[in-house]
Amino acid sequence: MSELLSGFPSIVIVDCTVTSRFAHTVMTSKALNKAKVSQEIFFEVEMPKTAFITNFSMEIENRFYVGEIKEKEKAKKQYEKAVSSGQTAGLVKASGRKMEKFSVSVNIAAESNVTFILTYEELLQRKLGLYEILTRVKPKSLIQEFKIVTNIYEPQGLSSVDAHATFLSNDLLPLVEKTVSDKKAHISFSPTRDQQRKCPGCDGTLIDGDFIIKYDVNREKNLGDIQIVNGYFVHFFAPPVLPRVPKNVVFVIDRSGSMNGMKMQQTREAMLAILKDLDEEDHFALIPFDSVTEVWKESLTKATKQNVSDAMDYIKTIDARGSTGMASGVTKGIDMLKKGRQENRLPERSTDMIILLTDGVPDGSSYVRSNVGSAMGEKMSLYCLGFGNDVDYNFLDVMSKENRGMARRIYEASDATLQLQGFYEEVASPLLLDVDLRYPDNAVDFLTTNNFAQLFNGSEIVVAGRLTDNNLDNFLVEVLGQGVSALDWTAMYPDDEYIFGDFTERLWAYLTIQQLLEKSKTGDSNMKANATAKALEMSLKYSFVTPLTSMVVTKPETEDGNADPVIADKLTEGNSGMISQLSSGVLLSSTVDGDPHFMIELPDRHDALCFNINDKPGTIFNLVSDPESGIVVHGQIIGDKKISPDGTMNTYFGSFGIIHQTLGVRLEVNTQEISVFQDNKQVNLTVTLKDSVKFVILLHKVWAKHPYHRDYLGFYTVDSHLLSPSVHGLLGQFYHGIEYEVTGLRPGEHPDKPDATMYVKGHELNVTRGWQRDFSRDVKNGERVPCWFIHSNGTGLIDGDASHYIVSSLFTTD
Numbered sequence: 001m002s003e004l005l006s007g008f009p010s011i012v013i014v015d016c017t018v019t020s021r022f023a024h025t026v027m028t029s030k031a032l033n034k035a036k037v038s039q040e041i042f043f044e045v046e047m048p049k050t051a052f053i054t055n056f057s058m059e060i061e062n063r064f065y066v067g068e069i070k071e072k073e074k075a076k077k078q079y080e081k082a083v084s085s086g087q088t089a090g091l092v093k094a095s096g097r098k099m100e101k102f103s104v105s106v107n108i109a110a111e112s113n114v115t116f117i118l119t120y121e122e123l124l125q126r127k128l129g130l131y132e133i134l135t136r137v138k139p140k141s142l143i144q145e146f147k148i149v150t151n152i153y154e155p156q157g158l159s160s161v162d163a164h165a166t167f168l169s170n171d172l173l174p175l176v177e178k179t180v181s182d183k184k185a186h187i188s189f190s191p192t193r194d195q196q197r198k199c200p201g202c203d204g205t206l207i208d209g210d211f212i213i214k215y216d217v218n219r220e221k222n223l224g225d226i227q228i229v230n231g232y233f234v235h236f237f238a239p240p241v242l243p244r245v246p247k248n249v250v251f252v253i254d255r256s257g258s259m260n261g262m263k264m265q266q267t268r269e270a271m272l273a274i275l276k277d278l279d280e281e282d283h284f285a286l287i288p289f290d291s292v293t294e295v296w297k298e299s300l301t302k303a304t305k306q307n308v309s310d311a312m313d314y315i316k317t318i319d320a321r322g323s324t325g326m327a328s329g330v331t332k333g334i335d336m337l338k339k340g341r342q343e344n345r346l347p348e349r350s351t352d353m354i355i356l357l358t359d360g361v362p363d364g365s366s367y368v369r370s371n372v373g374s375a376m377g378e379k380m381s382l383y384c385l386g387f388g389n390d391v392d393y394n395f396l397d398v399m400s401k402e403n404r405g406m407a408r409r410i411y412e413a414s415d416a417t418l419q420l421q422g423f424y425e426e427v428a429s430p431l432l433l434d435v436d437l438r439y440p441d442n443a444v445d446f447l448t449t450n451n452f453a454q455l456f457n458g459s460e461i462v463v464a465g466r467l468t469d470n471n472l473d474n475f476l477v478e479v480l481g482q483g484v485s486a487l488d489w490t491a492m493y494p495d496d497e498y499i500f501g502d503f504t505e506r507l508w509a510y511l512t513i514q515q516l517l518e519k520s521k522t523g524d525s526n527m528k529a530n531a532t533a534k535a536l537e538m539s540l541k542y543s544f545v546t547p548l549t550s551m552v553v554t555k556p557e558t559e560d561g562n563a564d565p566v567i568a569d570k571l572t573e574g575n576s577g578m579i580s581q582l583s584s585g586v587l588l589s590s591t592v593d594g595d596p597h598f599m600i601e602l603p604d605r606h607d608a609l610c611f612n613i614n615d616k617p618g619t620i621f622n623l624v625s626d627p628e629s630g631i632v633v634h635g636q637i638i639g640d641k642k643i644s645p646d647g648t649m650n651t652y653f654g655s656f657g658i659i660h661q662t663l664g665v666r667l668e669v670n671t672q673e674i675s676v677f678q679d680n681k682q683v684n685l686t687v688t689l690k691d692s693v694k695f696v697i698l699l700h701k702v703w704a705k706h707p708y709h710r711d712y713l714g715f716y717t718v719d720s721h722l723l724s725p726s727v728h729g730l731l732g733q734f735y736h737g738i739e740y741e742v743t744g745l746r747p748g749e750h751p752d753k754p755d756a757t758m759y760v761k762g763h764e765l766n767v768t769r770g771w772q773r774d775f776s777r778d779v780k781n782g783e784r785v786p787c788w789f790i791h792s793n794g795t796g797l798i799d800g801d802a803s804h805y806i807v808s809s810l811f812t813t814d
Contacts (some may be wrong), residue, residue, distance in 0.1 A: 010113075012143050014135055016150040020227055020234060021124045021131060021462070022507040025051075032113040043116040044103040046136045051122035052510065052544040056551060058106060059115040067551040069543050071536060075550035099136065104553070121544075123510055126216075126238065126460035127426060130160075135211040142197065142205055147190040150213055154183055156225050156236075157218040161185045166209035166744075171195065187213055204754075208745050223479050224461075231467050232504040233444070235437065235477065238460040242431040245454075245482075246281040246350040248300055248340065250333035253318065254358035254387075256290040260320035262762045263359060263387055263412070270420035271315045277428060278303035283346055285336050286311060289329030290322030300340045326362045327371055330354060330382070334375045349482060351430045351454060352380045353405070357420070358396070359387035365395045373402050381405040381453055383427060385420065388412045388762075389739060398521045404453035413741070414764035429457035433482035437461070440476055443469050448511045455481075464508035509542040517547060598794065599772050599787060600734045608787035609738070610772045611794030613730065613802050617651060622805045623715065624732040628724035630661030633695065633731075634810050635715060640708045652712030656697060657810030666811050669697050671711040694718040698775055716776045730798060730805050738797075742767065742788060758788060763796035 011030035016023055031041045047053075056067040108114050124131040135148055152158070161180050168176070172191060179186045189211060198204035224237035251274075253267060278284060282303040286296035296314050301307045333354045340346040354376075362368045376382060382403035384396035387410045397407040410419045432455040439447065447465040455461055516535035520528050532548065539546040600609040613621065617639035624633035638654030655670035666677040698714040720727075720735035727735050740760035748755040748768050758765045768789045773782030793802040807814075 009139065009141075010144045011115075012137075012139055012146050014137070014148045016133060016135070018124065018133065018150070018152045018154075019503050020154060020507070021126075021236070022121065022503050022510070023051075023124055023133065024121050024503070025119065027118045028115065030113060030115045031108075033108040033110060036110050038107055038109050040105050041108050041114055042103065042105045043118075044101055045118050046099040046101050047120050048098055048122055048134065049100050050125070050514075051120045052513075052546060053102065053118065053120045053551060054543050054545070055117075055119040056102075056104075056553060057117050058104075058553070059117075060106065060108065061112055065553060067553040069540060069545060069549050069551050071540065072548055072550045075552050098134070121506065121510060123462065123507060127458065129458040130214045130216050133213040136209070137211060138208050139205060140208075142193050142203060143207075144193055145190075146193075146196065146207065148188065148211055149190075150185075150187045152185040152187075152213075152215060154215075154217045155227055157182050158185055159216050159218050161187070161213070161215040163187045163189075163211075163213045165189070165211040167206055169206060172206060185215065209743075223477055226475060226477060227504065228467065228475070229504040230502055232464065232502075232508050233467060233475070234462065234464040234504055234507055235439075236460055236462055237435075237437060237455070237479065239431070239455075244279070244457065245430040245433060246279065246283075246347050247428075247430060248283040248337060248346050248350055248352045249278075250285040250287060250300070250336060250354045252329045252333050252354060252356045253286070253288045254290075254324060254326070254329075254356075254360060255288045255318055255320050256322055256324040256360060257320055258324075258359055258390070259387070263416070264318070264320045266416040267357060267387075267420070268315055268318060269417045270424075272312050273417070273421050274424050275303075275308050275311050275315070277424070278308060280304060281347070283340070283350075284311070285333065286314060287329050287333055287336075288318050289325050289332075290320075291325045292322065293325060293328045293332050295332065295336075298336075300336055300346065324358070324360045324362065326356070326358055326360070327368045330356060330368075330372050331375055334372070334380065337380060349433075351433050353383060353427070354380065355383045355385065355424070355427075356396075357385045357387060357410075359391050362392070362395065365392065369395070369399050369402065372399060376403045378404075383407070383423075385410050385423060387416070394521075401518060402522050411759075412762040413759040414762075415759075416762070426459070427456055430454045431457050434480075435461060436480040437463050438478040438480065439463075439465065443467060443475070446508075446512070448508065449515050462511065464504070464511050466505075466508065506542060509538055510544070513538050513542075513544060513546055597772050598730065599774065599785065600731075600738070601774070601785065602737070608772070608785050609734075609740075609790060609797065610770065610787040611790040611797060613793055614651065615802070615806075620807050620810060621802075622729045622807050623656075624717075624723075624727065624729040624735075626723045626727040626732065628726055629692075630659075630663075631693065631723065632659040632661065632813055633657070633715075633729070634659075634807055634812070636810060638710070638712065641706075641710055642708060644708045650709065652700075652710075653715060654710075654712055655810065656713065656715060658695060659811055659813060661813060668810060669713065671699060671713060693720055693722045696776060700775075714775055728799070730794075730802075733799055745769075756788070758790070760797055761799075765790060765796045767791070 009029045009031040011028065013028040014025070015028070016025045018024075025047075027045050029043055031043075033039050033041065058065045102118060104116070106114060124133065133150060137148070139146070152161070158180060161178065163176050163178055165172075165176070172195065175189055175191050175195065177186075177188045191207070196205045196207050198206055219238060219240040224235060224239070226233055226235045251271065253271070255264065259267070275284075280303055283300040284303055285300045288294050296311060301311075337346075337352045337354070341352075346352075372382070380403065382400050382405040384400040384405070384407040386393045386396045386407060389412065391409070393407065393409055400407040408423050410416055410423075413419075433453070435452040435455050437450045439450075444465045445468055448463055450463045452461055513535050516531045516538070519531040520535060522528070523531075535546065536548040538544075539549045545551050598611050598613060602608060615621075615637055617637055620634050620636045622632070623635050624631060626632070634657045635653040636655045636657075637651050639651045640649045643649045655668065658667040658669070659665070664679050668675045668677070694717070696716040696718060698716070700712050700714060702709045702711050715731075717731065717735070720732075723732070723735055725736055727733070738760065740758055742756050742758050744757040745754050746756065754769050756767055756769065758767045768791070770787060770789045771784045772787055774785045775782040790797040795801070798805075
């Protein structure tokens with residue numbers, strides 16, 4: 001659920017209370033500034049993308065600063081009015097696949113302390129038969145008081161509870177305390193400062209990773225459990241024993257050119273595993289598409305062993321090629337399912353589904369949605385898997401929900417095959433179709449969604465509502481589904497001592513807001529507007545930070561007398577790759593200095609990536625190339641005066657060529673002089689460009705009589721976000737940020753430099769935590785910046801190979 005990182009905190013406490021799947025989490029971090037001067041203290045928390053922040057406060061010198069939830073547009077206006085500098089600060093951004101990160105910093109006086117408290121809530125979702133509580137902890141220093149505490153209360157009774165962590169060693173494992181009774185579980189983990197140490201006497205911490213609790217509840221009643229508290233009810237429906245429903249599934253697979261390489265290979269691997277898992281009562285079809293739609297067979301085929309084997313052979317032959325033709329691929333699948341029904345070749349009690357896998361953006365998305373929607377009707381379900389960062393996920397999300405399905409983003413990484421298989425497992429075993437849960441008309445109102453296309457094995461349907469009669473003697477529930485009809489009169493009343501506040505009302509509000517936000521994406525303009533207005537009204541009433549609201553926190557006054565507010569927004573999957581909408585963009589500094597050490601600083605993540613490029617003296621590399629602005633930068637490598645006694649020769653950048661093609665200006669900078677040319681003539685020229693990128697070149701002077709080393713240059717970029725999205729080059733490709741994930745921290749070759757696994761650009765890399773020097777603020781000594789070092793000339797991080805960036809001269813523009 002969360003990550004805490006708060007600049008040398010003395011106390012870190014994660015306190016989670018779960019009542020009937022509704023989780024209420026309070027994160028507390030207290031930090032002391034031991035320095036003799038004021039310093040910035042950071043607080044960062046990772047929370048699930050499905051959670052809503054409900055409160056945030058800071059206590060500084062016995063004064064409280066409490067967040068206030070407002071309509072997003074009003075919050076933005078307040079923010080812009082208060083901040084005269086015009087800079088903005090989005091506090092919430094995506095962090096990996098399941099999480100988003102809340103972060104705030106505050107300037108604290110010398111020898112003072114600050115306490116941060118963040119609260120958020122979510123309804124735990126049952127997947128593959130389990131509920132999961134995930135706490136991500138990355139304190140990055142030893143904590144005087146560190147504690148994770150979770151209390152679970154489930155009136156149905158607990159059938160299983162398991163707790164583990166990615167960072168648990170044999171010494172830490174006994175520190176996980178778990179007490180489980182019939183309906184309650186208490187899990188705690190509180191290592192002492194010494195128990196957190198990586199080694200005796202060192203300051204490194206073992207606490208770095210995910211603490212995970214998984215549990216399930218007893219399911220003895222066929223119609224689930226109804227719980228009533230304070231005038232609201234919640235109904236959890238997941239029958240324990242039902243026969244699976246055969247499925248008729250058409251796999252529509254994008255094989256356009258953009259799927260070439262690793263994506264296509266992983267898709268083939270996933271499909272081979274999925275085909276093996278088909279039940280013999282299932283029917284299936286394969287439709288690969290690019291600009292041409294192809295079919296394996298003209299009709300759906302029963303999943304016999306021989307047919308599955310033949311299909312696997314066919315899958316191995318699918319290669320990426322051509323342009324996309326999504327609409328024709330999906331509509332062909334619809335036609336095949338309709339024809340199978342008309343010819344009675346598919347079981348009467350079975351479910352029809354299309355699983356679309358694509359990485360692209362369709363031409364004419366409205367046309368595609370309209371065509372697909374009208375063709376599918378009301379019985380088929382469409383599931384969309386969006387591969388990679390370039391896919392139009394919002395389009396897939398809306399189209400799937402309009403057609404009784406759902407969408408899922410598949411991240412480009414080494415485990416993409418497992419991601420595809422995991423999604424399929426969730427929808428592979430339907431148990432009920434056309435599920436309708438009915439309640440007494442004269443006793444309930446404001447129901448959440450109570451009609452569902454299907455119920456899958458291992459999942460759960462949740463319906464909540466308000467009671468109009470609090471003195472009901474009985475509570476009749478009727479469940480209808482394809483081939484199923486049942487009644488139940490039973491309701492339970494949870495024990496008051498285990499209920500936090502008005503949890504059933506908040507659970508109902510949470511579920512209602514989530515469903516209204518989904519409805520605001522589909523339907524006509526009036527339906528969208530009404531759903532949006534109602535979701536906003538409820539978000540404000542129940543103090544949830546949703547995509548329609550923002551939390552405004554006014555920070556303490558700084559030395560210049562300003563009391564700038566900061567804003568926390570809620571992301572959606574469609575914009576999860578970027579900082580929230582109120583941010584001014586990723587402030588990113590890209591540098592190359594030293595032997596050539598490339599460093600990509602990522603202030604929004606408080607992190608940096610580093611790599612070296614080793615080549616022979618005289619080699620010229622393209623660093624920046626922006627076709628829209630016409631700006632090009634090349635750098636030429638120089639070497640030491642001679643090889644040192646230990647047999648090594650350091651290399652550096654000794655000259656840079658900067659070209660502004662639009663102005664016809666060329667600038668050459670080397671360790672001896674700066675030359676300016678316009679139209680191939682050397683000139684004295686002053687150029688001032690407003691709102692443009694800035695390049696800073698530093699000269700590192702070496703003692704003239706040094707036997708080996710010589711003067712060299714460092715290259716730094718400021719305001720790189722002002723270049724176009726098309727910018728490329730060894731540095732330029734990172735100017736608009738980069739998505740990556742680092743996991744699996746482990747000891748490296750050097751005690752102070754641990755290794756980890758990085759997932760970036762579809763690659764799985766072994767990286768090392770180290771340091772590089774940034775000379776932009778301290779030219780003499782440089783500032784040590786921690787970074788993840790990517791080995792082998794940045795292979796896997798940079799596009800292609802380092803040799804692809806070699807050019808013929810300092811001023812070539814080819």
